[in-house]
Amino acid sequence: MYVAREELERALRNGLNSQQHLLIHGDSGTGKSWLYKKVLSDLDVHFEVANLANASRLGSITNELANLVSRHEIAEKTGYSESKSAELNTIVAKGRLDHTGQYELGQKEPFESCLAAIRQRAGSRSGILVLDNLEAAFTDQFLKELADLLILCDDERYAYYDVKLLIVGVPSGVREYYYKTPHHATVANRLRELPEVSRLSLTQCRSLVEKGFEKRLRYTVEDPSSVYKHVAWVTDRIPQMIHEYCLEVANLIHHSGCTVDSDTLERADELWLSQSMYHGYAVVEQHMNERDTKAGRRNQTLFALGCTENEHVKASDVEELIRREFPNSTSGTTLNVTQILAQLGKGDQPVLKRTPKGDAYAFADPRYRMALRAMMMKTADERVEKVPLTNK
């Protein structure tokens, strides 16, 4: 159930037409892998995926490429021997045995073998080598090896295969890394960074949930706009989270009628918190005011942080949100938000981290904002309480 992401898809298609190798980045679960699989399949481009998490385990990217090639060889050899045995009778009957297959791949070094295998399988189509999960190999050692591979692609022997590299992962700033690294500035010029893959737009989120609930599962959605708004809110419109949350809803529906209403969502929030958001819940819980302090300012701050939309949050934005959400308990009072935010950025498991410039904060884990949204309740007297976890 794929929801179209036109801008990102177009950026990727344009990138494929350029002379450069490509970089796709974005937080986990935002849909990077789905994006390239969809676009490359639609264009009938042949691609093979090397997993850099495996490279990290095997000690080098080259080892993972060797692994990829050997998987190919096994597949090809199996196909070869099957077709051979099918042919055998005919050949024997004809009284000759042709030598029809040669395995040269293993004689080349792994990167070249890999490019050769991709070219062979792609035929006249475009060929792409995807290096996915860059975050698993984001160290000087692997980035240096990656730089070497990118440079090699311009070497006549390797350029011959005409295979483009598509590097995919969480980290941004790969080009900057190469610009700053001695001898690697030219690598940066070989790379094109596509716009960040991040949350879906409200319309895309709605379309995904609508497709799932109404078209596929044929549920009745009561007050659709508030249901879709709620799903978008608690999941922060991260595709993977939308799927996980909707699965909780579907599990509940399975046990009751076929209607999604506010009751279902309330129960889904509880289940989701205790299943998918458990870690975030536990971390936020540690940072909450335990005792009833004057206004429970720290809890109000956490609530306000859940209301933020941007990746980076400044103390002034949070203060504005606290005053908006809790007008009575904040009027005419100093709030000390800067101090509270600094505290939320401390400890073994901080909720926030400072941005590199140091003038704002970001969530230490993007899931914490989702946990906050689902777990923090505002009471009539402007206090903030947590939704208790269910044991179900």
Ligand SMILES: Nc1ncnc2c1ncn2[C@@H]1O[C@H](COP(=O)(O)OP(=O)(O)OP(=O)(O)O)[C@@H](O)[C@H]1O
């Ligand atoms: N365009 C989309 N339409 C519908 N669902 C999507 C879309 N993109 C992603 N998803 C959902 O989100 C999940 C995560 O997507 P994907 O695996 O592509 O994320 P990712 O960014 O590659 O994450 P990671 O960095 O952890 O590998 C998918 O399994 C799918 O359920």
Ligand SMILES: [Mg+2]
């Ligand atoms: Mg992925």
